[in-house]
Amino acid sequence: MSAFEHTLRPVLFRVGGGDAEAAHEFTLRRLAGLGPRALAVLRRRYATAAPVEAFGVRFPNPVGLAAGMDKNGVALPAWPALGFGFVEVGTVTAHAQPxxxxxxxxxxxxxxxxxxxxxFNNAGAAALAERLAGAGPLGVPLGISLGKSKVTPLADAVQDYLASYQLLRPYADYIAVNVSSPNTPGLRTLQDKSSLSALLSALVGKVPVLVKIAPDLTEPAIAELLxxxxxxxxxxxxxxxxxxxxDGLSDADRPRATEAGGLSGRPLTERARKVxxxxxxxxxxxxPIIGVGGILDPDDAARMFDAGASLVQLYTGFIYRGPALVKAVARAADRHEARAGR
Known part of the structure; x- marks a missing residue:
């Protein structure tokens, strides 16, 4: 068990009386407030070099922060200091929404x-663009995840995504098109052939555009999407x-499993790898594939790379294991590349 798991995680899990979102917000505020000296200390401890190139972008290591952790980009300097080789902010929408x-x-x-x-709670694409304009160089590639505003009808989805894209493209090393969140009504229908084709026709251009897919699609549906x-x-x-x-939940967690929403973490490990x-x-x-879902130890990441991922992202694993996981996964990736002779 790492020092984070032994000492800091129990404290964070008690913030707000155990409210997970209160702990998330508390953590972001603390990370956003770190000064140059603290960031330098973190970099010396966690930064790991394992360079890789994917879709024309050079990454200092292949371990990224998944979208959802820092939707509005409020703690950007902290993530590379914690060892991440790239950062994905968002998901952001054209209209700010609660x-x-x-x-x-x-x-x-x-x-x-x-x-x-x-x-998709976020301050909107214009607010993120303003923040990024004043942020200065991040030092690692920045991905920006785009979603559809809830107030926008599905028939107008392309223009909604395009409005965000036009504001944020100048700051992105890649754009992620999120058409797979289960928490915006109707969004997953944008994974259908005709809808996705129209969306990508509008967005593919000056920066790499990646499509984020749901783990619940059948293989024929994934094949059509590809x-x-x-x-x-x-x-x-x-x-x-x-x-x-x-699937894959402990008996103790089954009462909580009735909550609506998307499940992440260990129960998703094998399904994500199979996809x-x-x-x-x-x-x-x-x-090229960014593998994300249920990576909680270096072996999980190694299996993702073996399955064909070029890069991986952490979210739930980072919540449970902390920054030591970032470093461990980056080292595992470096060993994987050495074994592959690349």
Whole structure:
């Protein structure tokens, strides 16, 4: 057990009387307030070099912060200092929105899982663009995850995504198109062939565009989606988002499993790996993959890389294991690359 798990995690899990979102907000405030000296100390402890290139972008290591952790980019300097080789902010929408009613974030501790139904709560694309304009160089690649505003009808989704894209493209090393969150009504229908084709036709262009997919799609549906991605010139795939399934939970967590929302963490480990493997096999490696879902130790990451992922992202694993996991996964990735002779 790491020092984080032994000392800091119990404290964070008690913040706000055990409210997971209160702990999240508390952590972001503390990270946003770190000064240059504290950031330098963190960099010396956690930064790990394991360079890799994917979709034309050079990454200092292949371990990224998944979207959802820092939606509005309020703690940007902290993430590279904690060892992340890239950062994905968002999901952001064209219109600022409060998201779903609280409580909307729940820990399932025995299962090392989280359920969220946040609903794309964010300050909007214009506010994020303003923050990024004043932020200065991040030092690692920045991805920006785009979603559809809840107030926008599905028929107008393309223009909604495009409005965010136009504001944020100048600051992005890649754009992630989130059409797979289970927490915005109707959003997952944008994974359908005609809807996704129209969306990618509008967005693919000056920066790499990746599509984030749901783990709940059947293999034929994924195959059809991949055909669209290849035809439209998408740069890659992020696999996967959270799941609506409730498999793999401990008996102690089953009462909490009735909460609506997407499940992440350990119960998603194997399904996410299988989706990554299917995407890699189906495309013959033509679409680089960011593997995300249930990575809680270096072995999980190694299996993601073996399945075909070029990069990985952490979210729930970071909540439960802390920054030591980032460093451990980056080192595992470096060993994987050495064994592969790359």
């Amino acid at each position: 998201g779903n009613d609280r409580p909307r974030l729940f820990r399932l501790r025995d299962s090392e899982a989280v359920i969220n139904r946040m609903g 055909e669209v991605c290849l035809a439209a010139g998408a740069a890659g795939v992020i696999a996967t988002n959270t799941t609506l399934a409730r 990554v493997h299917f995407v890699h096999t189906e495309t013959g490696g033509r679409l």
